[in-house]
């Protein structure tokens with residue numbers, strides 16, 4: 144379960160036994176025709192896959208450089224890419240005879256997706272959420288409640304994502320037999336980073352085929368935002384062997400890299416251990432995770448998926464940043480040139496792609512993973528950034 148030196152599972156022995164059980168169960172079902180058929184059917188008929196590949200002609204013409212394309216994960220049922228791995232995790236839990244799915248959420252998209260998948264497979268669902276994020280992502284909290292999930296407020300620490308993960312892990316350790324921890328990104332101890340990536344890689348498989356079918360070639364650049372890293376690994380995986388495709392992961396530089404109000408783990412972090420796995424980590428001298436910040440709840444995590452750490456070290460992916468201001472500007476720009484309101488998380492990728500496009504010839508192409516829609520963010524954006 145390693146990606147170079149990264150990944151692994153640094154957990155208490157009793158949890159290791161449970162993780163081994165999950166690994167065995169996952170390896171048994173991942174190629175089981177019945178499981179694949181059930182997941183494929185739900186992806187098509189419930190999620191609405193394949194998601195569209197859209198050419199942003201207006202935005203591209205306005206910038207006057209490379210052609211910008213969007214993989215429309217915002218059009219999935221529940222509004223983001225999270226449903227891709229939540230469905231897989233829910234079906235796995237069902238097969239393992241679990242009674243409940245538990246997870247953390249920050250932006251609330253993973254929480255909504257897991258609550259949705261839990262209903263579908265007939266399992267209970269507990270979602271741990273920092274009270275700051277509960278306040279900021281109200282529409283998603285309401286949605287989780289309507290779906291019958293228990294939203295459990297987390298009041299410790301910075302009351303955001305990292306603390307929600309801590310609380311969810313503690314709850315899981317208290318009863319790992321009847322529950323499955325359906326982690327929200329390509330993070331956590333083995334097998335989670337591998338499993339979530341496997342459930343997400345449908346994004347890139349579809350996008351690569353769609354791009355070739357429509358344009359007879361591969362995109363020159365692909366771009367995705369990176370919080371824990373699941374939507375990025377979802378897009379990147381299918382292109383890793385295509386050396387002509389330049390790959391960019393965009394982390395939040397928030398209010399600026401110099402004053403610590405950011406979550407640019409791969410830019411400023413160094414290898415460390417958090418939540419049972421080894422990866423780049425924004426940490427203090429004692430190896431404790433530093434407080435992080437991003438205007439996007441889904442990106443303010445001090446760690447990052449271990450496969451991203453390897454891809455950085457081998458220089459297959461360039462990890463860059465986008466700040467709060469340029470991200471909000473990109474959110475409004477996409478809304479007012481293409482009529483698509485992106486999630487703030489996804490707008491980080493749009494901001495970087497817009498900058499990248501400027502200096503590239505019109506013949507070049509940039510494919511962005513639009514990981515989610517902005518419905519959850521509209522009040523926050525208007526209240527905090529006016530109507531721009």
Ligand SMILES: Cc1ncc(COP(=O)(O)O)c(/C=N/[C@H](C(=O)O)[C@@H](O)C(C)C)c1O
Nearest residue numbers: 249250252253327370371372373374441515
């Ligand atoms: C629309 C959207 N885009 C990107 C992200 C960042 O998560 P990754 O794709 O795993 O880097 C997120 C992350 N959302 C999670 C959530 O909804 O709970 C996040 O806050 C935690 C699971 C990490 C998101 O909602």
